[in-house]
Amino acid sequence: MKKFKxxxxxxxxxISSLFTIFFLxxxxxxxxxxxxxxxxxxxxKNFLTGSAWHPTHSTPDYGILALISGSFxxxxxxxxxxxxxxxxxxxxxxxIAGFRTxxxxxxxxxxxxxxxxxxxxxxxxxxxSPMLIKIFKxxxxxxxxxxxxxxxxxxxxxxSSMSEDALSTVPKNLREASLALGANKWETIVRVVVPAARxxxxxxxxxxxxxxxxxxxxxxxxxxxxxQIPSGIFQPVRPMPATIAAEMGETVIGSPHFHALYGIAxxxxxxxxxxxLITEFIVRRRKM
Amino acid sequence: xxxRKIFEFTGVNLLRFFILITGIFLLVFLYVIFSRGGKVxxxxxxxxxxxxxxxxxxxxxxxxxxFWLTVISMLLALPLGIFTAIFLTSYAKPAWLVRIVRVAINxxxxxxxxxxxxxxxxxxVRIxxxxVSILSGSLTLGVLALPVIINASEEALRSVPRDFREASLALGATERQTIxxxxxxxxxxxxxxxxxxxxxxxxxxxxPILFTAATFYxxxxxxxxxxxxxxxxxxxxxxLTEGSHAEKQVPIAYGTAVVLMAMVLIISALAIVIRYNxxxxxxx
Numbered sequence: 001m002k003k004f005k006x007x008x009x010x011x012x013x014x015i016s017s018l019f020t021i022f023f024l025x026x027x028x029x030x031x032x033x034x035x036x037x038x039x040x041x042x043x044x045k046n047f048l049t050g051s052a053w054h055p056t057h058s059t060p061d062y063g064i065l066a067l068i069s070g071s072f073x074x075x076x077x078x079x080x081x082x083x084x085x086x087x088x089x090x091x092x093x094x095x096i097a098g099f100r101t102x103x104x105x106x107x108x109x110x111x112x113x114x115x116x117x118x119x120x121x122x123x124x125x126x127x128x129s130p131m132l133i134k135i136f137k138x139x140x141x142x143x144x145x146x147x148x149x150x151x152x153x154x155x156x157x158x159x160s161s162m163s164e165d166a167l168s169t170v171p172k173n174l175r176e177a178s179l180a181l182g183a184n185k186w187e188t189i190v191r192v193v194v195p196a197a198r199x200x201x202x203x204x205x206x207x208x209x210x211x212x213x214x215x216x217x218x219x220x221x222x223x224x225x226x227x228q229i230p231s232g233i234f235q236p237v238r239p240m241p242a243t244i245a246a247e248m249g250e251t252v253i254g255s256p257h258f259h260a261l262y263g264i265a266x267x268x269x270x271x272x273x274x275x276x277l278i279t280e281f282i283v284r285r286r287k288m
Numbered sequence: 289x290x291x292r293k294i295f296e297f298t299g300v301n302l303l304r305f306f307i308l309i310t311g312i313f314l315l316v317f318l319y320v321i322f323s324r325g326g327k328v329x330x331x332x333x334x335x336x337x338x339x340x341x342x343x344x345x346x347x348x349x350x351x352x353x354x355f356w357l358t359v360i361s362m363l364l365a366l367p368l369g370i371f372t373a374i375f376l377t378s379y380a381k382p383a384w385l386v387r388i389v390r391v392a393i394n395x396x397x398x399x400x401x402x403x404x405x406x407x408x409x410x411x412x413v414r415i416x417x418x419x420v421s422i423l424s425g426s427l428t429l430g431v432l433a434l435p436v437i438i439n440a441s442e443e444a445l446r447s448v449p450r451d452f453r454e455a456s457l458a459l460g461a462t463e464r465q466t467i468x469x470x471x472x473x474x475x476x477x478x479x480x481x482x483x484x485x486x487x488x489x490x491x492x493x494x495x496p497i498l499f500t501a502a503t504f505y506x507x508x509x510x511x512x513x514x515x516x517x518x519x520x521x522x523x524x525x526x527x528l529t530e531g532s533h534a535e536k537q538v539p540i541a542y543g544t545a546v547v548l549m550a551m552v553l554i555i556s557a558l559a560i561v562i563r564y565n566x567x568x569x570x571x572x
Contacts, residue, residue: 002462009464013379016371020392020438023431027399030410088306096300107560108311114485114556116492118521119321119545125528126538127320156310186296207398214400216495217521221528241402241495248406248499253414265406269399276398280391 031269035262038062047263053227053238055247055257062260064267066229070144070237071213071268073230074223077148078155078212083205085152086159093160094167095189113157121221124150129222138234142224145233150218155208162207166200167193203279210275214268216241240264321545328543343536347544352509353517354548357426357501358491360513364430366483369437370472373479376438377445378467397435401495404432408500423513425501432496433486440482444475477566484559488552494521502526520548 038047042062050063093105128149129141170193178188194201224236225246238246244261251257336346372389380386408428418424448471456466472479494502502522510517527541 006462006464009467010379013371013375016368017375017385017389019368020372020389020396020434023434024392024395026411027396027403027407030407031403034406034410085306085310088303089310092303092307096303105307105311108314111553111556112310112314114488114552115317116494116521116548116552118492118494118524119549122524122528122541122545123317123320126541153310153313184292184296186299187292190299210398214398214402216400216402217525221525241400244402244406245495245498248409262406265403269403272398272400273395276395280394 028269031262031265034259035264035266036259038256038259038263041256041259047260048267051229053243055251055260060256062256062263064240064243064260064264066227067238067240067243067264068267069229070223070227071219071239071241073144073233073237074147074151074219074239075209075212077144077233078151079205079209081149081152082155082159082208082212086156086204086208087163087201089156089160090163090167091189091194094164095193096185109157109160112153113161117154117215117217118221120150120154121217124218124222136234140224140234140236142222143234143236144223144230147219147223147237147239148233150222151212151215154215154218155212158208158211159204162204163197163201166197166204169200170196199282203283206275206279206282210272210279213275214241214272216245220245240268244268318549321542321549324539325542325544325546328539329546333543334547343531343533343540347518347520347523347540347547349509350518350520350523350544351547353422353501353519354491354521354551356422356510356513356517357429357497357519358487360422360426361429361433361490362483362487364427365433365437365486368430369434370441370479372434372438373441373445374467374472376442378463378471393435393438396431397439401432401493402498404428404496405498405500407431408496413500419514420499420501420503420516421514422501422510422517425497425517425519426513428496428500429490429493432493433490436486436489437483440486441475441479444478444482445471447478448474477562481559481563481566484555484562488555491555492521492548492552494519494525497522520544520551524548 041060042050047062047064048068049065050061051065052061052063053066054061089105089109093102093109097105124146125142128146132138132141132146174192174196175188178192179185183191219239220242223239223242225238225242226236227238227243228235230237244264247257248261251261333346334351335348337349338347339345372393376386376389405428408424408431412418412424412427413420416424418427452470452474453466456470457463461469497519501517502519503516524541524544527537527544531537
């Protein structure tokens, strides 16, 4: 009886952990199962490189280059903002701030991470966008620039907290040795501490990239929604997640358009999966 | 020497500038949301159903909807997550299985939320025929919360000192008794902290429930888990993008955001308080 309890308890933990694998396979299978059929209507090459996205026209076009470039532009913009701010905050918290300042700053960064994305979207749509129209005298405030700002703020805590972890694992005697050799605080940070933590910092940037590419609500609400290849930062775009979210509700289940949206999800999944693998690889190597 | 001083001064202040701007952004953000939305929130706003196609009335059905979505998703994610964490910390054999489970967890943690939505649409809404319902939405959100809960629980279980486990085993307790009576109770407060944070996350997610649970307008409260529901995050989105009375809908959206934000803040504050108390009480 005792043995039976032991074994059944153990089995429950094994079965539970198998669920994580089931769910991952469920996700992969469901997007591939529904996404692959689109390639009966359009070749893989034309799907990826076609610049016209007109899924509802009488002669529909299923080229997602404009959507990919939209995602790429807002993600790049978000990283340009989030890397200096996130890394700067991490370095400040880990190397310069005293204990009390640290206790205040860390919750601020955590708070940024806990704000629901739809509220970021609201802020971008109803506050930031009208403000940008006034400042820059542009026709629309919903564009690459505004989406990048909001996405960038969302990525700051990711880069900041992971970089800070990496910085805090740098052994103390490295810093002390540098200071003892006559280097000042700044030189120690730039030439000793940051290089020693570089793999963790790289990992945080790639993780931030993955988050920014996949973030849906902000780009849905703030990026403007025009499926075009942007020619400037004040152009509206329609990144991949926004396309799926905006169009899935209006499409007929089982139609080519429906499959095309799952096709976009495949591309999105592959991009984020590769970025996860790269992060794993970099961080694991550091630990060994 | 002087040049080096200047570099140091500029560098350190540049870092200060970055964190200051981040802080100012947060303040402006909170000020905008709370000052514009605070005016809208009242007792009626919290307890009444919307009227006249969303241009008047309150958000009570959305609060109820978010409550059920969150509770049911936790019923799925919490046991699965804690048992998986026990597997990873106490059994963890064979090594290849552990490696696969870890890859699965890390990947699940990084999958974009909109893809969870598509997964829910395919599996729960269509294959299982749960249709667009609280059940479909909760299951989708539960899968999304799973990696967060596993990671928090694993960290909590690992923070229990080895001696506790060894002492229990040495006294003749079995593996199961050690886990259930020593490890879990000791780790529980930390597990709770992690869980509470993931509750905040789940309550605020929009993309996964777009096609699995949410509906823009219903005056009814859900009568079973098979009903569509309104939910706070989706309500904000819908108010901003649907309907034709922006001047009336935007203030309601701000008000809804205040309610959602307040929920998330209270939940996070709770987690911080619990964590603080554990650290104070802990004697090892």
